[in-house]
Amino acid sequence: MKRPLHDSPRVAFTNAPHVIWRKEFPAVEISVPEARAWAGSVLSVGGPPSFLDDVLLLLSEVVTNAITHSDSRRVTVQITRTGTTVQVEVTDAGSSTTACRTRPDARRRRRPGAVVGGIARRGMGILP
Known part of the structure; x- marks a missing residue:
């Protein structure tokens, strides 16, 4: 079965039991809210899922990471909904040999892993 691949929210979930959307963003900070907005729009087709806020936070x-x-x-970002x-x-597309970059202010910021792990532990069926 060939799966449709979309970069826009034009396919209603009621008409397509298995839909994949994929979109590339530049690796800059402004892409974080842009990725959220895009994901929210594609996941809201046919009515937003009850877990939309958790998905967008993750x-x-x-x-950001x-x-x-x-x-x-x-x-x-690739989103698959069935x-x-x-x-x-x-x-x-970062190099596997490049050392992980850490921001100078990283100690003062919250840990993303804690947020991802916390939602996963709530029993939402979300895998980090």
Whole structure:
């Protein structure tokens, strides 16, 4: 079965039991709210899922992590929805040999891993 791949929210979930959206963003901070807005629009087709806020929070954390800690120029977000199941993947093209970058103010900021892990532990069926 060939799966449709979309970068816009034009396909209603009621008409497509398995839908994949993919979009690339530049690896800059402004891409975090842009990725959230895009994901919110594609996931709201046919009515937003009850877990939309959790998905958008996790997406923000993971996109921020990819931008902050990689040398990649692009970040790709892929969202797969089958019925009531949503899978979100965030990838970057950073080198596997590049050392992880840490911001000078990183100690004063909250830890993204704690947010991702906290939502996963709530029993939402979300895998970090």
